[in-house]
Amino acid sequence: MPTLEEIKNKVIEVWESDHIILPSVTAAQFILESASGNSTLANATNNLFGIKASPPWSGEVYYHETNEEVDKSLLKVTDGFRKYATWQDSVQDHSKFFTSTETRKKVYAKVIGETDYTKVCNALTGTYATDSSYGEKLITIIKAKGLDAWDKETGGKxxxxxxxxxxxxxxxxxxxxxxxxxxxxxxxxxxxxxxxxxxxxxxxxxxxxxxxxxxxxxxxxxxxxxxxxxxxxxxxxxxxxxxxxxxxxxxxxxxxxxxxxxxxxxxxxxxxxxxxxxxxxxxxxxxxxxxxxxxxxxxxxxxxxxxxxxxxxxxxxxxxxxxxxxxxxxxxxxxxxFGLSSTVTPSTPIVNVQAAVRIPASYNATVKSGGYSIDSKPWGEVGFTQWGMTDAILGNSIYVYEESESGEYVNAYQVGWIDKRAIEKEKVVIASTLYLPNGETWIVYPENGPYEVGYVVRIDGSEGSWYTILGDRENDKVVVDLPTVGRKAILFEAEKGATITKVLG
Ligand SMILES: [Zn+2]
Known part of the structure; x- marks a missing residue:
């Protein structure tokens, strides 16, 4: 079984590609769930995280006795666990686990893509583990081992x-x-x-x-x-x-x-x-x-x-x-x-030269329906750390940046995008959530959704675009629901960047 140091690169690599669960939390779960790789389960199955053989698992199953907290007391229960060919498979599967079913995407909405490890740990309590102090245990481990430093590394830089x-x-x-x-x-x-x-x-x-x-x-x-x-x-x-x-x-x-x-x-x-x-x-x-x-x-x-x-x-x-x-x-x-040498060039190509005119304006919006995941961590753009599900953020308020000088148009800088992988998987758009730079959300409905068309906001695919909608769409309109200003239909072009340039009508 690997040591903590040995899983480090893999854990960071998986976070970098999936952006689902923080390296620090994965590492702490490894320590807690597998006794740092020394548990019977880990040695028999390469299962470093105590993941059960629940659907959609179709691989080998290993039956093992475990403790479950039921009404505040621990009961011994025999359960089936996932058996992996390698521990690396376990790390990868652990990441995918959180988005592996529609229910999990909802249950783990506060875990997926969250970059604050304390929030992730707390959100795992009562979800990943029945142990009511699970999150606290993970946080203690992360602090003791300084694992949060892993969250700030990528490729060793x-x-x-x-x-x-x-x-x-x-x-x-x-x-x-x-x-x-x-x-x-x-x-x-x-x-x-x-x-x-x-x-x-x-x-x-x-x-x-x-x-x-x-x-x-x-x-x-x-x-x-x-x-x-x-x-x-x-x-x-x-x-x-x-x-x-x-x-x-x-x-x-x-x-x-x-x-x-x-x-x-x-x-x-x-x-x-x-x-x-x-x-x-x-x-x-x-x-x-x-x-x-x-x-x-x-x-x-x-x-x-x-x-x-x-x-x-x-x-x-x-x-x-x-x-x-x-x-x-x-x-x-x-x-x-930050303890950084000015000669060390960070590896992430995160650049925002267009520190644009931005006046924040808050709008309250209500998420009415959802149904697929979105990824708002854009390529090379600043301000996105979120990733999650449309239906996991019901009731959230939204936030947009408005151009200040003209006052006549909403300028949604750096809004994020709907994840292509999710769209490819699900095809059907019910409503989408765009995560805005402040972590709040903006809800987009398909044109034929249950709404009254209000303002039409035009989106042009062009350079300097600020959000991208990717994937198959039946038509070229979606609608955003901004109660304080009404709902807005948005035209967009798939596969192109889109900038909201003007409110029409
Ligand atoms: Zn001054």
Whole structure:
């Protein structure tokens, strides 16, 4: 039987291809279910996860006594288990198990594709195992063995991190102005450099804005929260009579939050190495009750590069070489925080150069029917970590990004797609769920579904497309149900990317 280390590559490989169950959880289940490969069952059958010979299993069956929790007491029960030719087959079958029947897809909806191991473990309690403390046991193992590190690896390399860059101010809000500097423009320029560098290193970057538009403070936090950013970096320039660089973290952090101070330490050290060099005063590491620091769920920091109303600071801020070095220093601080060397290029080709204009707008939608699985982890796009079933998320609210400037169209950036494999398997579309960047969902009905046609949103297959519907369709229309704005029929082209470009009618 394999050791924990020996199953590592296979477990990660299966997650990479299937995106069904996290490596850390698989590994913890291996430890728990097979006594790290030492159980009688594992040795007799290569079955590392105690999976029973339930349908649709058609292979060999091995009968074995097991403990089942019934009304809080453990009973000994003899059951049939799956017997595999190799332990690798067991790892593969374990992954496929969760989506192997329609019922399992529903039962394990909160397991499938979930990237938070605690949620996965909790969702396995009472489903995968009757043991009411099953999830807690798995979590304990994952923590003790540091298995969550496996979830961040792929092919032995580090996966791209999810980094939110908040370009301060914008649009009608210029921020501070003085000495020929508009703060919002300075922030946008420097943030773009930061983003470019992070993306080149293979990290996932979402930014508040890529053009001169207004975005509210809470909206910035919501964008990062909903995306599941790991850190939040807000870039600003100071004014009001002073000199020098300073940075802020939230002034009322939980005592258990050691990551945020560490983020500040990392950023402050690398950035002040540059600012000191240019003669900008170091005003220190500070705390404040700023909205973006308070309302973000992840470690967040706000940088004030210097005082643009101070002549000598302004001269430095305008220096293009300084801007480059400053941006690079922010990147170095981020990499240090994650324990990454800037020379290591992550292996995942996750790139989002189109940090587009995005104003989040929430719509509540009700899932009325479902019936097939979807995969919203797109090829090379940012913001999707989900994968699951249409009928597993009944009652969820939906979330879309709306273009802010024109206000006349809904712009569904990075919506995700319906999984081709699922469509190929099932053929019949009842209703589909598109997972949106914040993890919420958008429900799509076929045109002949039970709805009243409201707005028609046109989707054009083109470059820069933001969601893709793949597979066989009888017609070219589906309808989204957005109660706050009515239901919308959507035209789409199969096999092509699709961008919602305009609301008609
Ligand atoms: Zn500012």
């Amino acid at each position: 580090i996966m791209g991190r999810k980094i939110f860059i908040d370009d301060g101010h914008g649009g009608t809000d210029n921020g501070a102005t003085g000495n020929g500097i508009l703060e919002d423009a300075w922030n946008l320029e420097v943030c773009s450099m930061v983003e470019y560098e992070l993306i080149a290193l293979g990290h996932q970057v979402m930014s508040t804005r890529s053009t001169d538009i207004y975005v509210g403070l809470s909206e910035r936090a919501i964008m990062a929260n909903n995306w599941g950013a790991e850190i939040f970096i807000s870039c600003h320039v100071n004014a009001g009579g002073g000199a020098g660089y300073e940075d802020f973290i939230y002034n009322a952090l939980l005592s258990t939050d050691t990551d945020t101070p560490r983020l500040q330490d990392c950023i402050h050290a690398s950035v002040t190495a540059v600012t000191n060099n240019y003669g900008l005063k170091n005003r220190g590491q500070k705390t404040a009750n700023y909205a973006v620091l308070r309302e973000t769920y992840m470690p967040a920091i706000l940088l004030e590069a210097g005082f643009l109303d101070n002549g000598s600071d302004a001269a430095i801020l305008k220096n293009n070489q300084f801007k480059k070095e400053y941006a690079h220093a922010v990147v170095v601080g981020i990499l240090n925080y």
